[in-house]
Amino acid sequence: MEHQKELSTVERLDWLRLIRSENVGPITFFQLIERFGNAKDALAAIPELAKRGGRKKPIRICAKGMAEREMDEVLNFGGEMIAACESTYPTGLKHIADAPPIISVKGQTQLLKEDIVGIVGSRNASAVSINLTQQFSLALGRGGLVVASGLARGIDSAAHKAALNGGTIAVVGGGIDVSYPKENHPLQEAIGERGCLIAEQPFGTQPQARHFPRRNRIISGISIAILVMEATPRSGSLITARMAAEQGRDVFAVPGSPMDPRARGTNNLIRNGAILTENADEILQELASSRGHRLSEPDQPLLPFNTPRVPDEAEIQDARPRILSLLSPTAVNIDEIIRLSELAPATVLTILLELELAGRIERHFGNRVSFTS
Amino acid sequence: MEHQKELSTVERLDWLRLIRSENVGPITFFQLIERFGNAKDALAAIPELAKRGGRKKPIRICAKGMAEREMDEVLNFGGEMIAACESTYPTGLKHIADAPPIISVKGQTQLLKEDIVGIVGSRNASAVSINLTQQFSLALGRGGLVVASGLARGIDSAAHKAALNGGTIAVVGGGIDVSYPKENHPLQEAIGERGCLIAEQPFGTQPQARHFPRRNRIISGISIAILVMEATPRSGSLITARMAAEQGRDVFAVPGSPMDPRARGTNNLIRNGAILTENADEILQELASSRGHRLSEPDQPLLPFNTPRVPDEAEIQDARPRILSLLSPTAVNIDEIIRLSELAPATVLTILLELELAGRIERHFGNRVSFTS
Numbered sequence: 001m002e003h004q005k006e007l008s009t010v011e012r013l014d015w016l017r018l019i020r021s022e023n024v025g026p027i028t029f030f031q032l033i034e035r036f037g038n039a040k041d042a043l044a045a046i047p048e049l050a051k052r053g054g055r056k057k058p059i060r061i062c063a064k065g066m067a068e069r070e071m072d073e074v075l076n077f078g079g080e081m082i083a084a085c086e087s088t089y090p091t092g093l094k095h096i097a098d099a100p101p102i103i104s105v106k107g108q109t110q111l112l113k114e115d116i117v118g119i120v121g122s123r124n125a126s127a128v129s130i131n132l133t134q135q136f137s138l139a140l141g142r143g144g145l146v147v148a149s150g151l152a153r154g155i156d157s158a159a160h161k162a163a164l165n166g167g168t169i170a171v172v173g174g175g176i177d178v179s180y181p182k183e184n185h186p187l188q189e190a191i192g193e194r195g196c197l198i199a200e201q202p203f204g205t206q207p208q209a210r211h212f213p214r215r216n217r218i219i220s221g222i223s224i225a226i227l228v229m230e231a232t233p234r235s236g237s238l239i240t241a242r243m244a245a246e247q248g249r250d251v252f253a254v255p256g257s258p259m260d261p262r263a264r265g266t267n268n269l270i271r272n273g274a275i276l277t278e279n280a281d282e283i284l285q286e287l288a289s290s291r292g293h294r295l296s297e298p299d300q301p302l303l304p305f306n307t308p309r310v311p312d313e314a315e316i317q318d319a320r321p322r323i324l325s326l327l328s329p330t331a332v333n334i335d336e337i338i339r340l341s342e343l344a345p346a347t348v349l350t351i352l353l354e355l356e357l358a359g360r361i362e363r364h365f366g367n368r369v370s371f372t373s
Numbered sequence: 374m375e376h377q378k379e380l381s382t383v384e385r386l387d388w389l390r391l392i393r394s395e396n397v398g399p400i401t402f403f404q405l406i407e408r409f410g411n412a413k414d415a416l417a418a419i420p421e422l423a424k425r426g427g428r429k430k431p432i433r434i435c436a437k438g439m440a441e442r443e444m445d446e447v448l449n450f451g452g453e454m455i456a457a458c459e460s461t462y463p464t465g466l467k468h469i470a471d472a473p474p475i476i477s478v479k480g481q482t483q484l485l486k487e488d489i490v491g492i493v494g495s496r497n498a499s500a501v502s503i504n505l506t507q508q509f510s511l512a513l514g515r516g517g518l519v520v521a522s523g524l525a526r527g528i529d530s531a532a533h534k535a536a537l538n539g540g541t542i543a544v545v546g547g548g549i550d551v552s553y554p555k556e557n558h559p560l561q562e563a564i565g566e567r568g569c570l571i572a573e574q575p576f577g578t579q580p581q582a583r584h585f586p587r588r589n590r591i592i593s594g595i596s597i598a599i600l601v602m603e604a605t606p607r608s609g610s611l612i613t614a615r616m617a618a619e620q621g622r623d624v625f626a627v628p629g630s631p632m633d634p635r636a637r638g639t640n641n642l643i644r645n646g647a648i649l650t651e652n653a654d655e656i657l658q659e660l661a662s663s664r665g666h667r668l669s670e671p672d673q674p675l676l677p678f679n680t681p682r683v684p685d686e687a688e689i690q691d692a693r694p695r696i697l698s699l700l701s702p703t704a705v706n707i708d709e710i711i712r713l714s715e716l717a718p719a720t721v722l723t724i725l726l727e728l729e730l731a732g733r734i735e736r737h738f739g740n741r742v743s744f745t746s
Contacts, residue, residue, distance in 0.1 A: 128632055255628030255640050258651035259501055267628050271649045276640055278631035 007083050012102075013067050014039035015083050019101045020062035020070075020202065021046065023359045026098040030084075031353050035310060046357055052316075053351075053358030073203040077177050078192070079106035088112065090198075093221040096247050097367065100200040100218065104176040107196040111146050111167050117283065118148045118219040118244070120237040121155025121229030122262055129155065129230045129262070132254065134162040136227060139280030141166020145287075148219050150212075151184055151191070155229045155237075160187060160195070168195040169222065173207030173215040175199055180207050198222070213239050217365065220244035225287055227252040227277065231265025238265050241274065246366060250286065252277040311347040316354075319343050323351045327361060331368040380456050385475070386440050387412035388456050392474045393435035393443075393575065394419065396732045399471040404726050408683060419730055425689075426724075426731030446576040450550050451565070452479035461485065463571075466594040469620050470740065473573040473591065477549040480569040484519050484540050490656065491521045491592045491617070493610040494528025494602030495635055502528065502603045502635070505627065507535040509600060512653030514539020518660075521592050523585075524557055524564070528602045528610075533560060533568070541568040542595065546580030546588040548572055553580050571595070586612050590738065593617035598660055600625040600650065604638025611638050614647065619739060623659065625650040684720040689727075692716050696724045700734060704741040 007015065018039040019029050024046070032042035043061060050059040074081055082089045084099050090112040093099050105112065117140055119133065137147050137159045147163035149156040151170040160168045170191045172178065176199035179185040191197055200218060201211060216239055220226050226244040228251065231237035241251050253274040256263020270276045277283055311319075319341070326337050338348045352369060355361045361369045380388065391412040392402050397419070405415035416434060423432040447454055455462045457472050463485040466472050478485065490513055492506065510520050510532045520536035522529040524543040533541045543564045545551065549572035552558035564570055573591060574584060589612055593599050599617040601624065604610035614624050626647040629636020643649045650656055684692075692714070699710050711721045725742060728734045734742045 128630065132631060254631060255636070255643065255649070257501065257505075257629045257633070257636070258627060259505060260630070263628070263630070264651070267649055267651055270628065270643060276628070276644045276649075278637070278640055 004085055004087060006086050011039065012081060012083055013064065013071065014043060016067040016070065016081065016102050017062040017064060018043055018046075020067060022060040023050065023357050025356070025363050026100055027363055028353055028356050029101045030099075031349065049354045050357035050359075053354030053356070054360055055358035059357060059359075070203050074104045074106075074176065077106065077203070079104050079176055079197070080109070081105075082109075090116075090222040092116070092223060092249075093218065096217065096221040098217065098363070098365075099221065102200075103218075104199045104203065105196060106176055106192045108167070108194065109196055111169055111196045112198075112222065114146045114167065115144070115287070116146045116148050116169060116223045117287075118223035118226040118240065119155065119159035119229060120149060120216075120219065120226060120240045121159075121231060122235065122237065123153040123155070124262075125154035125158070125230060126260075126262060129254075130158045133158040133229050136229070136280045136283075137162035137168075138166070140227075140283065141168075143280065143284040145284070148223055150215055150219055151180075151188060153181055153184070157184060157187060159229075160191060164190060164194055169198060170195065171198045171215050171218045171222070173211040174201050175203045175205040177203055178206055212236055213243075213365070216240040217243045217247075220247055220249055223249060224290065225250035225252060225283065227254070227283065228266050228269055228274070229254050230256060230260075230262040231269070232262055233264050233268070235265055238269070241269055243365065245273075250275065250290075252283055252286075254278070311344065311350055315347055316351060319347050320351055323348060323355075327355075327369065327371045329371050331362075331364045331370040334367050334369060337369075377458055377460060379459050384412065385454065385456055386437065386444065387416060389440040389443065389454065389475050390435040390437060391416055391419075393440060395433040396423065396730050398729065398736050399473055400736055401726055401729050402474045403472075404722065422727045423730035423732075426727030426729070427733055428731035432730060432732075443576050447477045447479075447549065450479065450576070452477050452549055452570070453482070454478075455482075463489075463595040465489070465596060465622075466591065469590065469594040471590065471736070471738075472594065476591075477572045477576065478569060479549055479565045481540070481567065482569055484542055484569045485571075485595065487519045487540065488517070488660070489519045489521050489542060489596045490660075491596035491599040491613070492528065492532035492602065493522060493589075493592065493599060493604075493613045494532075495604060495608060495610065496526040496528075497635075498527035498531070498603060499633075499635060502627075503531045506531040506602050509602070509653045509656075510535035510541075511539070513600075513656065514541075516653060516657040518657070521596055523588055523592055524553075524561060526554055526557070530557060530560060532602075533564060537563060537567055542571060543568065544571045544588050544591045544595070546584040547574050548576045548578040550576055551579055585609055586616075586738065589613040590616045590620075593620055593622055596622060597663060598623035598625060598656065600627070600656065601639050601642055601647070602627050603629060603633075603635040604642070605635055606637050606641070608638055611642070614642055616738065618646075623648060623663075625656055625659075627651070684717065684723055688720055689724060692720050693724055696721060696728075700728075700742065700744045702744050704735075704737045704743040707740050707742060710742075 036042040047059055081102050081104055084101050133155050141163045146167040148169040149159045176197050179188045220240050220243045228237050228241050244251050251274040253266040253269040322341050338345050362372050409415040420432050454475050454477055457474050506528050514536045519540040521542040522532045549570050552561045593613050593616045601610050601614050617624050624647040626639040626642040695714050711718050735745050
């Protein structure tokens with residue numbers, strides 16, 4: 001399978017079925033594609049893999065009809081579905097470890113191929129910060145950048161509104177048709193026409209708390225840089241900033257007085273290496289050298305479509321207990337597991353793949369896994 | 374001559390006469406001591422050196438009676454004069470390139486040997502910043518640090534007042550007896566009793582604009598770290614921060630909103646490597662490793678009291694025109710002059726010494742000199 005190709009309708013349907021199947025997350029998805037060459041063969045293989053991982057009852061495969069219905073709903077809504085191997089998929093997003101295999105999009109999809117900067121911040125933003133966000137967003141747009149955010153209250157909404165003319169992308173936490181908060185429905189509609197909407201979750205999904213960190217990794221993933229306007233400690237904006245840093249994106253942060261609790265998060269980011277920023281010109285200048293370059297010259301293969309060595313059954317049987325003993329309810333880095341097990345990486349990854357399909361482990365940001373049962 | 378010694382009254386008088394003589398700045402002072410071994414012989418030599426540097430009229434040597442009167446005035450005021458080679462001189466200050474050879478001090482002089490942190494900021498400070506300064510100053514005192522500042526309006530005064538119990542040192546721009554601004558006279562008096570006053574300028578001197586950067590280098594020089602509370606661009610606080618950085622001191626800066634012009638200077642310091650700081654605990658923690666160490670183990674000879682090679686007259690006559698042609702009214706680094714002249718450093722330094730005594734060049738912060746005539 002090639003690194004980049006346009007999928008046929010049938011192939012796209014198989015991709016959608018695979019990612020919508022039980023216990024299949026983005027990393028497992030791409031490992032399966034890598035191993036079986038395509039989604040159709042992966043779909044056929046996962047019941048057996050899950051069983052080997054210790055699954056008793058059969059794994060739930062997404063039915064063809066269900067995937068077809070989701071595709072129709074997105075099309076009827078005026079959107080489309082794009083797979084990670086396709087040319088219209090956001091370039092930056094392709095390069096993150098857990099890229100969503102399929103996204104729903106709606107609106108000016110050409111914005112996805114431009115240089116994007118994510119703006120994030122508190123929902124409960126101060127008036128000064130709302131005003132400053134509008135200034136940043138407008139000026140970044142004038143500087144030729146598309147502004148991405150998460151369509152939340154406060155900073156997100158201010159960033160989107162000021163960028164509607166310059167170009168804005170909203171990544172929503174639930175389905176592409178679901179507005180959260182409700183009051184942002186008109187803004188979401190406007191962005192679906194004049195800007196661009198992105199959703200990873202199935203059409204009609206009401207966003208859950210666990211969806212927001214996943215949404216945030218897409219905001220940083222499509223962006224060449226993230227600007228954090230204000231952030232209380234432990235806020236979602238800080239998660240986005242951390243993801244952005246781990247994804248190799250520039251992180252800009254606006255400082256504030258120690259007397260202002262909403263500046264605590266951004267000040268802390270600056271202390272830890274984020275670029276202190278007082279106006280959009282500084283961001284434009286800082287990014288000037290890297291812009292364009294990133295779009296035209298991906299620095300790593302788009303997707304890991306090499307055919308790897310698959311360890312044989314005896315090897316896996318032998319190794320499985322050792323891996324199980326290394327796992328715990330506390331998330332641990334996979335590289336650490338490989339190192340401690342003294343096993344070949346391919347063996348460890350295969351065992352983890354089977355355990356995930358069996359629903360026995362969960363993947364976490366930062367290449368970590370934990371035991372679920 | 375030894376690196377450290379207590380001076381006799383006669384020797385201290387010679388030191389005072391030498392530094393109070395025309396065209397003798399701190400760097401020239403120590404070069405003369407280095408070359409002639411003591412102040413008495415240096416005093417005897419400078420008329421001839423100035424003449425060689427191109428001086429037509431005789432150089433003004435500080436009369437013995439004048440130095441005696443200054444010493445008496447300081448003693449009558451309740452203060453004393455300390456030379457840079459003496460054990461009571463502030464340890465950190467000894468190590469800066471242009472340490473004042475003699476300072477007047479008054480009050481609890483044992484504070485000069487403790488770990489000192491300088492707090493600087495705007496004269497025209499906001500209420501929020503005044504309040505924050507008091508918090509920092511009080512907490513640093515509780516953490517065992519002595520707080521130094523410049524006894525100006527605003528931040529300086531707030532820092533001193535909050536540190537009166539914990540220990541505070543005020544470095545004044547003029548004579549030790551002169552209050553500037555006048556309204557700070559009671560505070561200066563209180564610090565002269567319960568804290569400690571330092572002055573480099575002669576007793577009775579009204580401070581001039583040019584004295585303040587010199588005052589600032591003493592604040593950073595006696596301190597192990599400088600905390601900048603707020604600063605507009607091009608303010609004196611930024612000069613202090615730059616001096617502190619060049620002197621190898623830690624620079625801490627308090628961030629602020631881009632909407633607050635008084636935060637522009639501190640934000641810029643942070644952008645350029647200063648440590649972003651929101652409370653005193655961070656400073657105490659950061660300094661914990663270096664405290665004590667700096668006091669007990671000076672990392673370089675206290676003063677350059679080696680006897681250097683003195684170039685012979687013919688060599689100097691030959692080289693002088695080349696040095697003169699490299700100088701200009703724009704200040705240039707002495708290392709650069711040495712490099713471009715392709716002459717031995719001792720030759721270049723001797724020529725510059727003579728030119729300075731002749732009043733033909735001026736020294737600037739950062740080891741730079743410029744032409745004055």
